[in-house]
Amino acid sequence: MTVSRRKFLTIAGGGTIAAATAASAGFMNTRVPHRAIAPWQLAGSYGDPRKNALSYALLAPNPHNLQPWLVELVGDDTVLLWHDSEKRLPETDPFDRQLTIGFGCFLEQMALAAGVAGYKVRTEVFPDGEKGPVARAVFETGGEADPLAGYILSRRSCKEPFSDTEVPDVAVRALESYATIVTDEERVEEIRSITWDAWVAEMQTPRTLHESVDLMRFGKAEINANPDGIDLGGPFLETLMLAGLVSRSVQSDPESRGFREGVRIYDEMLHATPAYAVLRTAGNDKADQVRAGRDWLRLNLRCTSLGLSLHPVSQCLQEFPEMALQYGRIHDLLATNGETVQMLGRLGYGPDVAQSPRWPLEAKLLNG
Numbered sequence: 457m458t459v460s461r462r463k464f465l466t467i468a469g470g471g472t473i474a475a476a477t478a479a480s481a482g483f484m485n486t487r488v489p490h491r492a493i494a495p496w497q498l499a500g501s502y503g504d505p506r507k508n509a510l511s512y513a514l515l516a517p518n519p520h521n522l523q524p525w526l527v528e529l530v531g532d533d534t535v536l537l538w539h540d541s542e543k544r545l546p547e548t549d550p551f552d553r554q555l556t557i558g559f560g561c562f563l564e565q566m567a568l569a570a571g572v573a574g575y576k577v578r579t580e581v582f583p584d585g586e587k588g589p590v591a592r593a594v595f596e597t598g599g600e601a602d603p604l605a606g607y608i609l610s611r612r613s614c615k616e617p618f619s620d621t622e623v624p625d626v627a628v629r630a631l632e633s634y635a636t637i638v639t640d641e642e643r644v645e646e647i648r649s650i651t652w653d654a655w656v657a658e659m660q661t662p663r664t665l666h667e668s669v670d671l672m673r674f675g676k677a678e679i680n681a682n683p684d685g686i687d688l689g690g691p692f693l694e695t696l697m698l699a700g701l702v703s704r705s706v707q708s709d710p711e712s713r714g715f716r717e718g719v720r721i722y723d724e725m726l727h728a729t730p731a732y733a734v735l736r737t738a739g740n741d742k743a744d745q746v747r748a749g750r751d752w753l754r755l756n757l758r759c760t761s762l763g764l765s766l767h768p769v770s771q772c773l774q775e776f777p778e779m780a781l782q783y784g785r786i787h788d789l790l791a792t793n794g795e796t797v798q799m800l801g802r803l804g805y806g807p808d809v810a811q812s813p814r815w816p817l818e819a820k821l822l823n824g
């Protein structure tokens with residue numbers, strides 16, 4: 457069987473490039489990076505309740521899929537969550553704000569999974585200050601299952617154009633207890649324009665562009681060998697790679713044809729957005745950021761339960777000097793009284809997308 461369709465390539469920060477190509481179903485199957493997505497099948501298969509909850513936690517959304525977590529098991533009921541100091545985004549996330557949000561997502565997903573198994577988790581964040589572990593989590597009996605846990609395995613960040621179907625009022629109302637939902641056409645258009653300008657600013661700043669390019673994994677073999685970062689795989693992209701149209705040097709060169717095509721398609725994707733979800737905090741310390749991550753994870757799961765797609769678009773929230781203009785614009789629009797916009801996400805109806813790669817739990821355990 458032959459199929460012909462457009463396929464989108466995720467590049468720096470979630471950018472895309474289009475390729476029209478044809479592939480047989482057999483060839484498609486051979487390009488699935490089975491080893492890299494195995495942790496999605498292994499979740500919940502561990503005997504120790506902490507390992508079991510952690511096997512779900514590591515499927516949490518996190519910036520550039522960096523998976524900066526390391527886990528230490530202490531005694532028979534405690535988890536210490538550490539930040540792997542080699543995993544940082546110094547150019548686009550100089551204060552680890554986004555990475556800390558990712559840790560919040562991890563902690564919330566761990567707690568949800570623990571609840572299903574009958575445990576509640578008592579969590580203290582940065583118990584020894586910012587140089588110590590991100591969190592100490594103690595598992596206790598008496599937890600309850602939260603219905604959101606049922607969506608952990610189907611949750612995604614959907615980096616694709618959304619249909620122009622409006623988000624219905626009933627869904628907006630359901631989501632309003634999780635985040636601010638923006639559907640007003642004029643305001644949506646303003647945000648679209650900021651997200652686009654911000655994406656261009658990140659691409660035009662060589663050191664931020666290269667930070668993303670360095671994290672790209674090209675094709676199945678690279679993705680299986682390093683199941684993190686920005687994964688560029690599948691039969692369509694691998695065909696383009698063989699043709700030399702997608703490569704590390706192409707993605708690094710704003711003058712190349714492949715790069716320019718990526719810009720065009722990312723423009724199309726960013727503009728195919730009928731609504732936004734916004735998370736703000738009054739303060740902006742590490743605890744606020746962890747809380748924002750926990751809230752984002754719950755929002756993402758609630759969207760999944762409603763059949764809605766969510767896609768973080770973080771460029772305009774980044775704290776490097778070349779982004780200051782867009783950072784100011786988005787805060788003028790969405791924040792008051794010195795609030796920080798912690799997360800901004802495209803919201804709408806997108807296509808089904810594949811699971812993203814993960815390192816297995818064993819690669820993240822410091823002991824046990």
Ligand SMILES: Cc1cc2nc3c(=O)[nH]c(=O)nc-3n(C[C@H](O)[C@H](O)[C@H](O)COP(=O)(O)O)c2cc1C
Nearest residue numbers: 469470517518519520521557612613768769770812
């Ligand atoms: C704090 C934070 C910021 C993120 N920013 C972006 C972004 O700007 N663009 C993007 O495409 N994805 C962004 N993501 C989504 C991650 O790329 C995604 O979670 C990761 O690749 C794993 O994929 P998954 O969420 O589908 O499991 C962000 C996620 C988090 C938690």
